[in-house]
Amino acid sequence: MSNKDRAPNPSPDLLAALRRGKAALHEAHRSLSPSEKVRLVIELQGVVLPLIARRRPLRYYERQWPAENSIPSSFKPSM
Amino acid sequence: MLTFGVVMSFRDALLAIHRLRDARLISEYAIGGAIAVAFWSEPVPTFDLDVFAIFPTSVARLVSLEPLYAWASQQGYPTESEHIIMGGIPVQLIPVHNALAEEAVAEAVKLEIENVAVRVMRPEHLIALYLEPSARTHKRLERVAALLEEGGIDRPLLDAILKRYGLTLP
Numbered sequence: 001m002s003n004k005d006r007a008p009n010p011s012p013d014l015l016a017a018l019r020r021g022k023a024a025l026h027e028a029h030r031s032l033s034p035s036e037k038v039r040l041v042i043e044l045q046g047v048v049l050p051l052i053a054r055r056r057p058l059r060y061y062e063r064q065w066p067a068e069n070s071i072p073s074s075f076k077p078s079m
Numbered sequence: 080m081l082t083f084g085v086v087m088s089f090r091d092a093l094l095a096i097h098r099l100r101d102a103r104l105i106s107e108y109a110i111g112g113a114i115a116v117a118f119w120s121e122p123v124p125t126f127d128l129d130v131f132a133i134f135p136t137s138v139a140r141l142v143s144l145e146p147l148y149a150w151a152s153q154q155g156y157p158t159e160s161e162h163i164i165m166g167g168i169p170v171q172l173i174p175v176h177n178a179l180a181e182e183a184v185a186e187a188v189k190l191e192i193e194n195v196a197v198r199v200m201r202p203e204h205l206i207a208l209y210l211e212p213s214a215r216t217h218k219r220l221e222r223v224a225a226l227l228e229e230g231g232i233d234r235p236l237l238d239a240i241l242k243r244y245g246l247t248l249p
Contacts (some may be wrong), residue, residue, distance in 0.1 A: 022153045030119045030229055034192040037122045038089045041114070044124035060159055066088040066167035 042067060090193035091166025095156060096130055097195075105172070109187035111197040111205060116222050118190060119202040119230040122231055123222075126170040127162060131184050131200070134174060147172055150167040179207055180246045202230040203237040210246040220249055 010018075032040060045064040053057060099105050109115075110130030142159075151163045162169035175181040181206035189196045199209075206226050209219040226232060227248075241247065 003147065026121055026229075032122070033188050034118050035086065035089075037117045038086045038114075038159040038192065040115060040122040040204050041125060046124060054173065059126075061162055063167040064087075065126075 039067070042066075082164075084215075088166040088168055090195055092168045093192065094126060094196045095165040096143050096170070097133075097156075097236075099147070099150065099156070099172075102150060103135060104147055106135045107133045107184055107198070108172075109200045111173070111182040111200045111208065112184070113222070115205055116202075116226060117209060118199055119205070120225045121229060123194050123225075127171050128175060129167075129171050131175055131180055132171050133181060133184050144172065144174070177234055179204070179211070179240075182240075183208060201236075202226045202232055203240055206232070206237060206248075207240045207244060207246055210241070210248065211244075223249070 028042065029037075042065050049058065049062065049064060052062060096108055108130050110118075110128065110140050111131045111204045112124055112127075113125035117123060117125075137185060148158050148161065151158055151165075157164045159169065164170070173180075175184055183199075186204065187198040187200050189200050191197070201228055206223050208214060209223050
């Protein structure tokens with residue numbers, strides 16, 4: 001392949017900016033509150049489940065958690 | 080800007096675990112596994128909630144989790160294989176299997192999650208448990224790396240735990 005046919009290399013500045021952006025995203029995820037992290041886990045479940053299902057049958061527990069209350073009617077909360 | 084509401088199903092699962100303790104079927108618990116890692120580091124996709132439990136000392140030798148499943152059935156929580164479905168979330172109750180796991184539960188920290196005070200294993204204990212020979216898979220070593228890099232580890236504490244239990248970092 002000649003140099004002319006090659007995709008252009010990203011500049012060091014562009015790569016550095018992309019890495020900074022990625023680091024900022026990870027930091028934003030790390031700094032979420034525990035409740036927000038649970039919500040994000042549920043969102044991630046929705047993303048990865050179709051990908052897993054393409055590779056193999058899903059296991060019985062591999063499903064997206066409900067976000068809403070599904071508490072049994074007999075339940076009385078105790079803290 | 081990310082904004083999130085309360086996840087009621089997760090809160091229900093946490094309250095159900097507290098009920099289990101109130102009923103004295105377990106004497107103490109701590110959340111471990113990927114959800115605990117997420118609280119100290121970055122969320123990863125996972126599908127069940129690992130709850131490590133210490134059982135009452137009145138039970139001489141734990142031979143079955145049947146009393147837990149019987150309680151779950153009475154309370155209206157379905158069971159599927161080894162999971163109890165609490166608030167729609169598959170919860171796996173894992174009896175502490177050795178001194179390290181028992182220490183991890185005993186020294187867990189309280190975090191407030193969905194307005195419930197919840198016991199979560201410290202990141203140093205999570206790392207140690209993942210480094211046990213029987214648990215040392217590629218996926219778990221990735222979690223160790225994430226915790227070391229991003230989990231705000233107390234390094235002297237981690238070193239002391241690893242030394243006490245004869246474990247080494249990769």
